[in-house]
Amino acid sequence: MNSPVHPTLEELLRRTKEGIADAEDYALLLKHIHTDATGEVLAAIDRFYAKEEVTSWQHVVPYHYDYWQQAFEEIKEASHLPDRKIPAIGHKVLWLQRRVWVAACLSLLLGAGAWLWYTSSGKKTPVSDRVSAAITPGKNGAILQLADGRQLVLDSMGNGVIAQQNGTVINLQNGVVGYERAGAASGNLTYNSIITPRGRQFTVVLPDGTRVWLNAASSITYPTAFAGKERKVMVTGEVYMEVAKQVGMPFKVVMGDKGEVEVLGTAFNINAYDNESMVRTTLVEGAVRVKADTACESIASVVLKPGQQAQVLQHYTTGNAVVNVEKADMEKTLAWKNGVFNLEDVSLKDAMREWERWYDIEVVYKDKIPDIYFTGKVNKDISFSGLLKLLEEAKVHYSMDGSRRLVIWP
Structure with missing residues (x-):
């Protein structure tokens, strides 16, 4: 019986580079690295990359954790790397620039579940030892500003009723604020605001049942009870909305002096940060009409279809605006x-x-x-x-x- 013929190291590298390697190919490649006692395998990888002029990282097949851990231990001993273990961070692996292949893939696997490609040049910068441990990723939290000016820090509040005003009970349940009618409202509209500082994001269900997700450094201002011929809210920053349908009472979103969105459907995303170059409105479901804040109504109003994104660019000297419509990258927009x-x-x-x-x-x-x-x-x-x-x-x-x-x- 003939023994199986295994591909050469160069063939394995070629398959991985081209994205056609399977799990067996990848296991063999890891085995080569694992058993590289003399450094010949790493030298061969370096020669391959020099010949192919590979300059990017490519996503390849799922890796085998045990192989990586064993390879890391051996490379650690040879290069005096810190004594850390590779966490199980999903099923991604990195393919990196030549000369830093092993060191970089291991250090990034230590990082936090990421895979990146880059184009750059320059010297390597060591991680600063002075980085403050106080800097942490964002989390769920917000400030609720009531009609009387009181502010409630929602991060520190438990589930249950958190406020009552104008015939409305405000509940906090598992990190989501919601409103319930508890009596007759007064004739005057009263407004609440949800504000997410930097480092916070939050979800609120408006009095009409519309669900709103707020990204960091964003806000939404809305009445505690919708009345009249339309439902109007004001937003800053970035929000995603699933608007409750209500016949005869259209929903409008005002973005300060950047324009407004008239909702004809249900689900959409608005990115209207002050430090971004344009306002982006992306439609997921239904239909919306995007209007820029300009006197040139004919060129600054457009109705979107699902999967489209309106990009409003405004000339701050003339006040004229241009609305471009493009196919949206939904995965990127909603990430x-x-x-x-x-x-x-x-x-x-x-x-x-x-x-x-x-x-x-x-x-x-x-x-x-x-x-x-x-x-x-x-x-x-x-x-x-x-x-x-x-x-x-x-x-x-x-x-x-x-x-x-x-x-x-x-």
């Missing part, structure tokens, strides 16, 4: 709501704006902003030290200035 940073083709600058809001940090740039782009996904519960490790592997130069100020160097 924040699903607990993920989606970094597909995202620049360092754009990623940093999102991380500033989530970790409640300040990011400053010394001289020019590095021209670095990411792709991939990172869980939003990644620790700040894990985030810095990702920046380090992407060759981002940085330092910590104080406890919450991250300085990015060219």
Whole structure:
């Protein structure tokens, strides 16, 4: 009986590079690394990458935890790496730039469940030992501002009735605020606001049953009881809404001086942060009409279909606005709501704006902003030290200035 013919190391590397390797190929590749007592395998990997001029990371097949742990122990002994274990972080693996393949994939696996690709150049920046342990990922929490001006910090409150006003009972149940009628309301509308500081996100069910998710550094202001011919709310930052249908009473979302969205359907996302270059409205289900805040109504109003995104760009000198409609990347748009940073083709600058809001940090740039782009996904519960490790592997130069100020160097 003939013995099975195994592919060569170069063939395994080629298959993995092209994304056609199967589980058996990957197990063989790990075995090569695991048994590399002389360094010949790592040298062969380096030669392969030099020849192929590979400059990116690619997602490959699920890895075998035991192989990684054993390989890590041996490489650790040879290179004096810290005595840490690789956590089971899902079923992703990294394929990295030549010369840092093993060290980088292991250090990133230690990081926090992420896989990234980058293009950059420069020297490696070690993780700062001065990073404050006080910087933590965002969590569920918000401030409820009542009609009389009182503010309730919802993070520290338990389940149950938290307030009563204008014939309405406000409940907090498992991190969600809801409203119930408890009598006749007065003739005047009274308003509440849910405010999420940086480092917080929250969910509220409005008096009409509309469900709203708020991203960090966002807010929504709404009446405690809807009345009249329309339902109108005001938002800042980023929100996702599933609007309750109510015949004869349309739902409108006002975004300050950035325009408004008239809801003709149910589910949509609005990104209207002040420090973003445009306002983005993405329709998941139903229909919405997006209106920019401009006198040029004919060019600044559009009705979206599901899967479309309206991008409103406003010229602040003339006041004129342009509304572009594009096919939406739904996975990227809704990643924040699903607990993920989606970094597909995202620049360092754009990623940093999102991380500033989530970790409640300040990011400053010394001289020019590095021209670095990411792709991939990172869980939003990644620790700040894990985030810095990702920046380090992407060759981002940085330092910590104080406890919450991250300085990015060219």
